[in-house]
Every structure is written in C-alpha cells, then in structure tokens.
Amino acid sequence: YVLRQSHTFNLLDARGAIGVTERAKFFADMRAQAKAVSELYVEQRRKLEFPWLKEEAAKQGETSQSPNLSISQSPISTPQAFLLELGSEELPPQDVVDGIAQIEEKLKALLVQYKLSYDSLRVTGTPRRLVAFVSDLAPMQADEIVEKRGPALAQAYDSLNQPTKALEGFARGQGVRVDQLEVRDNYVYAVKRVAGRPAVEVLPQLCLDLLNALRWGKAMRWNRSGIAYSRPLRWIVALFGDQVVPFTWAGVASGNVSRGPRFADAAARLAAGGFTTFTIRDAQSYFDAVAAEGVVVDREERRQLVAELVQQAAASIGGSVPDEPALLDEVTDLVEAPQALLGAFESKYLELPAPVLIGVMKKHQRYFPVLKGGALVNHFVTVANSNELAHPDVVREGNEGVIRARYADAAYFYRADTARPLASYLPRLATLTFHAKLGSMLDRVERLKALAPQIAEMLGASAEEIATVARAAELSKADLMTSMVIEMTSLQGIMGEIYARKSGETPAVAQAIREQYLPRFAGDDAPASRPGLALALADKLDALSGLFAVKAIPTGSADPFGLRRAALGIVNSLIATHTDFSVRAGLEAAAKLQPVAVSAESTAETAAFVERRLQGVLADQGFAFDVVEAVLAVRGDNPTAAVRACAALSQDVSQAWWNETFTAYARCARITRALTEELPLDQSAYTEPVEHALHAACVDAEAALTATPEPAAMLGETLRKLQQPINAYFERVLVNAEDETLRRARLALVQRIAQLPARVADLSKLQGF
Numbered sequence: 001y002v003l004r005q006s007h008t009f010n011l012l013d014a015r016g017a018i019g020v021t022e023r024a025k026f027f028a029d030m031r032a033q034a035k036a037v038s039e040l041y042v043e044q045r046r047k048l049e050f051p052w053l054k055e056e057a058a059k060q061g062e063t064s065q066s067p068n069l070s071i072s073q074s075p076i077s078t079p080q081a082f083l084l085e086l087g088s089e090e091l092p093p094q095d096v097v098d099g100i101a102q103i104e105e106k107l108k109a110l111l112v113q114y115k116l117s118y119d120s121l122r123v124t125g126t127p128r129r130l131v132a133f134v135s136d137l138a139p140m141q142a143d144e145i146v147e148k149r150g151p152a153l154a155q156a157y158d159s160l161n162q163p164t165k166a167l168e169g170f171a172r173g174q175g176v177r178v179d180q181l182e183v184r185d186n187y188v189y190a191v192k193r194v195a196g197r198p199a200v201e202v203l204p205q206l207c208l209d210l211l212n213a214l215r216w217g218k219a220m221r222w223n224r225s226g227i228a229y230s231r232p233l234r235w236i237v238a239l240f241g242d243q244v245v246p247f248t249w250a251g252v253a254s255g256n257v258s259r260g261p262r263f264a265d266a267a268a269r270l271a272a273g274g275f276t277t278f279t280i281r282d283a284q285s286y287f288d289a290v291a292a293e294g295v296v297v298d299r300e301e302r303r304q305l306v307a308e309l310v311q312q313a314a315a316s317i318g319g320s321v322p323d324e325p326a327l328l329d330e331v332t333d334l335v336e337a338p339q340a341l342l343g344a345f346e347s348k349y350l351e352l353p354a355p356v357l358i359g360v361m362k363k364h365q366r367y368f369p370v371l372k373g374g375a376l377v378n379h380f381v382t383v384a385n386s387n388e389l390a391h392p393d394v395v396r397e398g399n400e401g402v403i404r405a406r407y408a409d410a411a412y413f414y415r416a417d418t419a420r421p422l423a424s425y426l427p428r429l430a431t432l433t434f435h436a437k438l439g440s441m442l443d444r445v446e447r448l449k450a451l452a453p454q455i456a457e458m459l460g461a462s463a464e465e466i467a468t469v470a471r472a473a474e475l476s477k478a479d480l481m482t483s484m485v486i487e488m489t490s491l492q493g494i495m496g497e498i499y500a501r502k503s504g505e506t507p508a509v510a511q512a513i514r515e516q517y518l519p520r521f522a523g524d525d526a527p528a529s530r531p532g533l534a535l536a537l538a539d540k541l542d543a544l545s546g547l548f549a550v551k552a553i554p555t556g557s558a559d560p561f562g563l564r565r566a567a568l569g570i571v572n573s574l575i576a577t578h579t580d581f582s583v584r585a586g587l588e589a590a591a592k593l594q595p596v597a598v599s600a601e602s603t604a605e606t607a608a609f610v611e612r613r614l615q616g617v618l619a620d621q622g623f624a625f626d627v628v629e630a631v632l633a634v635r636g637d638n639p640t641a642a643v644r645a646c647a648a649l650s651q652d653v654s655q656a657w658w659n660e661t662f663t664a665y666a667r668c669a670r671i672t673r674a675l676t677e678e679l680p681l682d683q684s685a686y687t688e689p690v691e692h693a694l695h696a697a698c699v700d701a702e703a704a705l706t707a708t709p710e711p712a713a714m715l716g717e718t719l720r721k722l723q724q725p726i727n728a729y730f731e732r733v734l735v736n737a738e739d740e741t742l743r744r745a746r747l748a749l750v751q752r753i754a755q756l757p758a759r760v761a762d763l764s765k766l767q768g769f
Contacts, residue, residue, distance in 0.1 A: 002034050013486075017431050024560035025436075053224075076200060079119075079136040080241030083283035084207060087235040087259055090127040093333035095216060095230040099130045100299065106213050107132055114206050115141040116199055124299045126336040129258070131297055133286065137240065141196025148174055150181065150188040200240055204247040207238055211249050217557075225251040235259055242282035256280045260293050261336050263386035294337045294387050303332040306383055309340035310368050313381045316342060319370040321381060327362050334366065335385040341392060343367075343400045347378045349407040352414055355494045356484065360406045363490060367403065413483035421503040422496070423474075425481040432480060437550045439595050441477050447593045448473040448538050454589050455541070456534035458581060465508075469531040472512035475500060476535060479513075493517040519572050521565075526576035536573055537586060540566040545590035548606040549598040567613040574639045575617070583610050584637050611636040618646055626767045627653065633762035645712040645760050652716030653766070661719050664726040666769050669754040671735060672747060673764070679748035685741050690725070690732045691749065697725040698753050705756060712760045722753065 009026050012018050018026060045052075091099065104123040111118060111134070119136035150156065150170040158164055163171075163178050167188060171178045174190035182189045219228035227250040238245035238254035247254050260276035268276050278293055280286050287297065296302040307328055314321045331338075349357065354376050361367035367380040382399045389395055429442035438444070452473040456466045479485050479496035497514035501507065508531060515532025516539045518525055527533040543566050547553070554563050574581050584607045591598035611632060617639075618628045623646040631649060635642040652658055686692055701718045705711040735750060737743045757763050 002030065002037055005030050005033055018433070076139045076198070076241055076243065079138055081239075081283035081286075082118075082132075082134040082137040082199075082203065082245075083237060083239045083280070083286045084132045084210075084245075085235075085237035085258055085280075085286070086130045086211075086233065087128060087237070088229065088233045089231040091125075091130075091230050091333075092218075093127075093330045096125050096127060096130070096299070096333040097329070098216070099214070099230065100125050102214055103130060103132050103210065106210055107134075110206050110210055111137075114202050115144065115196060116202070116206075117142065124297060126295060126297055126299070126302070127333060128261070128336060129290075129295075129297065131286075133283070137199060139199050141199070141202060143196050144194040146192045146194055148190045150174075150190060153183060153186045153188065156188045200243060200245065203238070203240055203245045207245060207247055207254070208249060223251050227251075237280055237286075239280060239283040239286070241284075258290065261295050261386070263337065263388060264293065267388070267390070296337060299332065302335070302338065303328060306332050306335070306338045306340070309338055310381045310383065313340040313342040314368070314370045314379070317370070317372075317377075317379060319372045319377055319379060321368045322371055324362070324368065327366065327368065331366055331368075331383050335383055337385060337387040339384045339387045339389055339392075341382050341384055341389075341396045341399070342370075342379060343382060343396050343403065344379050345400060345403050345407060349411060350376065350378055352407070352410055353495075353498050355491060355498075356410050356414065356488075357407070359488055359491055359494075360410055361403070363488060364406055365399070365403060367399075409487070410484065413487060417482040417484055417495070417499060418502050422478045422499040422505070423503065425478040426475075428481040429477055435547065435550065435552065437596055438546045441480060443595065444542065445474065445477050447542055447590075448476055448535070450593055451542055451590055452535050452538040455538045455586060456531065458585065458589075459530055459534055459579060461530050461534060465530050465534075468506065468508045469512060469534045471505070472509045472516070472531055472535050473538065475505070475509070476513055476516055476539070519569055519576075522568070522572075526573045533573060533577055533579065537570060537581070538590070540570050541583075541586045541590040542593070544606050544610070545587050545598060545603070546594045546596070548609070549591070549594055549596050549602050553605075553609075563609070564613065567610045568617070570610060571614045571617050571639045575643055578640055580638055580640050582637050583607055583639070607637065614639050614642060618642065621646075623647075623650055624653075626765060627761075630761040630763055630765040633765060634758065634760060641712075644710060648710075648712035648715065649761055655716065657720055657723075658716070659768070661716075661723045662763070662766070662768065664723045665719050665753070665763065667730055668726060668750045669764055669769070672751040672754050675747065675751060679744055679751055681748050681752060682741070682745040685745035687742065688733055690729045691746070694722075694725045694729045694753075695749055697722055698749060698756075701756055702752070705759070715757055715760050718756065722756075726753065 009018070009030065086099075100123050104121065107123070108121060111121075117138045118134045120134075122133045122135070124131050151164075151166045156164060156167040167181070168178060170188065171181060171190065174192070176190050176192065180190075182191055214229070216228070216230045218230075220231060221228050222232040229250060233250045233252050235258060236249065236252050236254040237256060237258050238247065239256055244256050245254060257277050257279055260278060264276045265274065268274070270276070278289060280289050290297050296305060310321050310328075357376060358369045361369050361380055365380075365382065367382050370377050370379040370381060380399075380403065382396075384392075384395055426442065426445070429445060430440050432441040433439075434441050434444045449470060452469045453466050456469045461469065475496065479492060479499055482495060482499065484495050485492050493514045493516060497510040500510035500513050508529065511529055512527075512531040512535050515527035515529060516535040518527050518532070518536055527536050543561070544563055547561050547563060552561055552563075554561075559565075570583065573579075584603070587603050587606050587610075591603050614636060615628055615632060618631075619625065621643070627646055627649050631642050631645040635645050653662075681695070683692070683695055686695065701722055704714060704718055708714050733746060735743070735746045737746060763769065
C-alpha cells in the first residue's frame with residue numbers, strides 16, 4: 001500500500017498536479033500509512049513472540065567478546081588531552097554543521113558542570129566523524145567547598161554554652177563533629193571540603209550526558225537500543241591521554257580504534273561490509289593519525305582546500321569559478337578527502353539558458369560551473385571523496401556522462417516548453433491545487449490579478465507600471481506547468497522570465513515574473529522594479545492571508561508552507577527598496593479576495609506574525625531591544641519607517657543630553673497616561689507665565705514635527721528644546737489644581753507634549769521611563 005501510494009504521488013507530481021502547499025499533506029499521508037503498516041507488522045511478530053530476536057540474541061551470546069585493549073591503566077596525575085570521535089554512516093551536510101555547533105556548546109557547559117578545567121576546546125567534523133578535542137584537561141575535578149547553615153546561635157547552645165539537641169542533630173546530619181562547626185552572623189555553619197574525583201571516573205558519564213543531549217532535525221533508530229542519532233553510529237573513540245574512557249551508547253562501546261575513509265575500504269578489496277581501521281595511540285596523536293589516513297578532519301581547513309582545488313582546476317583552462325558559498329559548504333560536508341576534477345560537456349548545450357545549466361550542475365550534481373570572461377563555458381568542476389583516485393579519468397568520464405544525460409533532458413524540456421507561448425500553460429493551472437480550501441493555482445492567479453494592481457497603487461505606481469503588474473500577475477504561475485520547472489522547481493520565476501521573453505512579452509513583464517519570488521533567502525536580492533515589488537508583495541500577502549485564515553499556521557520549527565519566509569520576504573523587500581507600505585492595508589486587501597471568510601482577528605494575527613519577523617530583522621541590525629519595542633508599538637505596520645525610526649531614536653538615546661531630556665518628557669507622559677480622553681487646549685485658563693511659555697514651545701514643536709516628512713529625524717532635538725520649559729513649568733505649577741477648569745487646561749497642555757512622539761515611537765517602553 002505504501003509503495004502504491006508513493007508511486008501515485010510520483011505520477012501526479014511528474015504531471016504537475018501537486019502544488020507546493022499540497023506536498024506536505026501527501027507526505028504526511030504516506031508517513032501515516034507507513035506507520036500503520038509498521039505497527040501492524042510489529043503486532044503480528046509479537047503474537048509469534050519475536051522468534052528472530054531470540055535467534056539473534058543467541059548468536060550474539062556466542063560471538064560476543066570483550067575488547068582487548070592494550071592500554072596503560074596507570075593513574076593520571078597531569079593534565080592530558082581528551083578526545084571524543086563519533087563515527088557514523090555519512091551525515092547529511094547540515095547535520096555536520098549542526099553537530100559541531102551542538103557538541104561545542106554542550107561540551108563547554110558539561111566541563112563547567114563537572115568542574116573539569118582545561119586549556120582549549122576544538123570541535124570539528126566530516127560526514128563520517130564528529131570530533132571534540134580538549135587540550136590539557138585536568139586530571140581531577142576541582143575540590144568543592146560546601147556550606148550548610150544550621151540553627152541560630154541562640155538555639156544552638158544552652159545557657160551553660162553546651163550544644164543543644166538541635167545542634168547535635170544538625171552536626172550528625174552533615175557528617176561532622178560539633179567542634180568542627182563554624183559560627184558566623186549569629187548562625188552555625190557546617191563547612192565541608194568535598195574532594196574532586198579523578199577525571200577518568202567522571203568522563204564516562206559526561207560523555208553519556210553529551211550524547212543524550214544531542215538533537216537532530218531528522219534522527220534515525222537502527223538497533224534495539226532505541227537511541228536516536230542522525231545516522232547509524234558505528235564506532236566511538238574516547239581517550240583521556242592514552243587511556244580509553246569506557247562507556248557504551250546506542251549499542252556501541254568506546255575504544256581507541258577508528259575507521260578509515262571510504263576510498264581506503266575500496267582500495268583494500270575487503271569483503272562486503274568490511275572496513276579498514278586504525279588505532280589511536282593517545283588523544284594527542286589523533287589529528288596526525290587521521291591525517292595519515294588521508295582524511296582532512298578539520299572542517300575549515302577542508303573548506304579552504306576544496307575552494308583552492310576547485311579554483312586550480314578551473315584555472316587549468318584559463319577559467320574561474322563564481323563565488324558559491326552555499327555550494328562550497330555543502331560539498332565540504334560531503335567529502336573527507338577532497339580531490340577536484342575538471343570535466344566537460346558538449347558546447348551545443350551552451351545554447352540553453354545559463355540558469356538551467358547552472359541549476360542542473362548545482363542541484364543535481366553539486367558541480368561548480370566554470371566561467372571565462374564572465375560567461376559560462378562547457379566545463380565544470382566536481383569534487384571526489386578521495387585524494388588517491390586510482391583512475392581519475394574514469395571518474396571524470398562518469399561525471400561527464402551523468403551531466404550529458406541531464407543536459408539532454410533539459411534541452412528536450414526547453415524545446416518542448418518554448419514550442420508554445422507561456423500564456424497557453426494557464427488553463428492547466430486549474431489541475432494544480434494550491435490548498436484544498438483555497439482553490440487551485442489558477443484560482444490564486446485570479447486573486448493576484450486583482451490584488452497586484454491594488455498593491456501597485458499603494459506603492460504609487462504609474463498607470464504603465466500598473467498595466468505591467470497586471471499582465472505579470474496573469475502569467476505569474478504559468479511556468480509551474482512547464483516541463484523544466486516541474487523537473488526543477490528552484491527555477492520557478494527564472495524560467496517564467498525566460499519563457500515570457502520568448503513569448504514576446506515586454507521586458508518589464510518578464511522581469512516582474514522573476515522578481516515575484518525575491519528575496520528567496522536571507523541576503524538575496526530584492527525586486528529591482530516597482531512592478532516586481534508589487535507582484536512579490538501580492539504573492540506573499542495572498543499566501544499569508546489565506547493560509548492563516550484556514551489555520552495552516554507555522555508551529556514550532558514546522559513551516560510546511562514557508563510562511564515565515566514569506567513574511568521575512570515582505571519585510572526585507574520593503575527595507576531593501578526603502579519603500580513605505582502598510583502591511584495591514586495589504587493584508588486587508590488580500591483578505592477581501594480569499595475564497596474563505598477572513599476574520600479581523602485572523603488579519604490581526606497575520607499582521608502580528610509579520611511584525612515579529614520585523615522585530616527579528618531590527619534586532620539583527622543591532623538596535624537595542626527597548627528601542628525596537630518602542631518603535632514597533634507605533635510603526636510595526638511599516639518596516640521601512642520602523643528602520644528609520646530605530647536609527648534616529650538610537651542616535652538620540654546615545655547623546656549626552658538624552659537622559660535629562662527624556663526625564664523631562666517622562667514627567668509629562670507619566671502624569672497623563674491614566675487619561676482616557678484627549679483634552680482640548682485652553683490657553684485662556686492659564687494663570688502663570690510659564691504656562692504660556694510652555695504652550696508656545698509646544699505649539700512650535702508640533703508645527704516642526706508636522707512639517708517634516710520624517711518626524712523621527714527631528715524628535716530628539718525637538719524634545720531637547722522643550723526640556724527647560726517643561727522643568728520650569730513643573731517647578732512653578734501644580735498640574736492637578738483644585739479648580740477643575742485650570743486643572744483640565746494644565747493636563748491638556750502636558751498631554752499634548754506627551755503625544756509629540758506619537759508618529760515615531762512609544763517612549764514609555766524605553767528603559768528608564
């Protein structure tokens with residue numbers, strides 16, 4: 001049943017009948033089916049009393065032996081290096097990075113918790129081994145002084161200065177004699193020095209605590225231990241000096257034997273399932289021993305080596321490799337012993353669009369493209385996981401054969417796709433589900449055709465730009481039904497632009513089709529054209545509004561519909577293009593077009609979701625948390641305006657005069673924050689000259705802030721000018737006067753001053769208010 005379900009999914013997916021948002025549902029159904037089948041199988045085996053497990057246990061009992069480790073067991077009295085190597089089947093590239101980060105963070109904390117001092121910690125890894133190396137680890141835990149406070153002095157001794165029953169019981173409970181107790185601050189204390197244990201005794205439990213604390217995005221369980229790890233664990237090396245740190249985790253016992261790289265296994269011509277090993281004499285010699293096996297274990301060293309080898313291979317034909325940090329990171333974590341090989345493909349494939357050629361290289365094969373004079377040439381660089389290739393030409397030819405087949409497919413897709421205009425693919429969008437409650441992708445296009453021009457108007461677009469965005473919205477998803485994008489979804493939008501140009505659409509329309517997906521990731525380019533920005537915002541606002549309305553909301557780390565990315569895309573696009581835009585107004589416009597009812601609460605929840613992404617972006621830019629909180633209370637709806645306000649307010653609060661100015665302003669804000677109505681100014685009620693002076697200063701401040709297009713830039717200096725009039729006012733005037741008319745007039749003036757930052761920030765959220 002699972003195979004049939006999976007095969008049906010593959011058929012539907014190959015025909016472009018499954019939308020991105022529907023994939024998660026199909027995968028969940030297949031997982032549920034697989035789980036149900038597995039549970040049924042386990043139940044059937046349970047009824048048979050698991051006969052195979054009995055046989056396996058008997059075999060293990062016959063063959064199990066204690067490891068014969070010829071290692072010195074003499075006491076360790078000087079600092080030694082400590083090594084922990086976790087060897088497994090090949091880890092996914094991201095898990096190599098995550099594993100290194102987790103081990104470094106958690107091992108530091110555990111060494112402090114276990115009171116083991118050390119000189120330095122180095123954590124690194126490859127696809128098959130994660131390594132932690134601690135230099136000069138103390139041979140003993142630090143001694144600990146433990147103090148326990150006992151009874152008060154008055155209850156500890158009687159009138160004859162003899163110990164009471166309470167004191168004797170306290171001493172007995174602490175394991176000390178009464179004469180060993182100390183008296184301080186009218187209390188009795190038991191002070192004990194707890195001697196530290198040898199490191200060799202506590203390191204096994206420390207290692208177990210470390211391994212049990214590791215967490216993975218997708219973990220595996222492969223034996224009866226039930227312990228989860230990223231991939232099946234095969235060996236553990238744990239050494240303190242030359243002594244093995246003995247423990248067993250996930251059914252694997254620690255030792256001093258590591259495994260060689262894959263290419264060494266192949267060269268040794270071992271039996272199926274065999275592997276090469278090498279012995280680590282002591283922790284200090286580990287890096288030399290693993291290097292002698294041809295493994296570049298240090299990740300940063302390996303990354304630099306891969307980059308150099310790739311560039312050298314490209315330079316051999318006078319070319320260069322473009323900067324591809326993500327690809328470089330991925331390849332670094334796919335190999336232990338890199339060797340770069342230069343390959344070639346037929347020049348006829350250069351007629352294909354460069355994004356297609358590069359996309360195939362990077363996504364399918366992890367190849368590096370080669371450029372000459374900024375143009376792609378018919379060469380590539382691949383990185384083999386062996387620095388001792390016996391037949392590099394065979395490996396090169398194999399890779400060339402693979403890329404040749406890939407490009408032949410791509411050429412076929414390209415010819416088929418361009419044989420008809422892009423608009424002709426629109427009807428087929430009706431077969432592609434966006435979401436069960438939100439309709440097909442064609443339904444979504446209809447919404448974008450209505451929403452994108454509205455967004456363009458909000459952005460101040462011209463009539464020509466509005467016409468451009470309307471046409472771009474109509475064609476925005478057509479490329480999803482082309483063979484090229486069905487094969488490589490990462491080319492959506494990119495192929496849309498290419499096919500739109502081929503179909504005779506204007507360059508502006510084609511550009512907007514591509515820019516609707518920008519930015520694709522953090523640091524990516526934002527839309528460069530206003531139609532592209534309008535379509536990008538409309539695309540993301542429609543998805544957020546609709547999916548929040550049907551409760552397809554991200555939970556924890558799960559975000560199957562990419563809504564966090566969509567919200568970040570809105571924030572980053574607006575900030576990068578310095579565009580003022582009301583996110584809430586955009587969401588309200590999108591809500592009116594949804595096929596389901598979108599409540600005001602849902603729109604508010606969606607706006608808050610976008611604002612939280614903005615909060616993170618502002619924090620990443622280095623703004624103080626209280627400045628961000630103050631600004632978001634007023635400008636959370638407008639990311640670009642929020643950035644301007646944060647920059648201006650941060651500049652203000654760093655000035656030497658700010659504290660006194662802020663204190664003066666805060667007096668006005670505090671005294672009026674309980675008011676529930678806005679009081680009108682009444683200058684005729686004033687009785688003191690300082691009231692008239694503050695009134696005039698307030699009117700001038702209001703006029704200055706109203707006249708400027710960006711009040712945030714002037715707020716600090718404006719409040720600074722009010723500092724002296726405010727202080728003089730509070731020195732001479734009792735605001736809460738007995739006369740109601742006078743009291744209301746004074747409160748109205750102070751309230752008006754408190755409202756001056758209302759277009760910039762809520763200053764009551766700043767520290768020190």
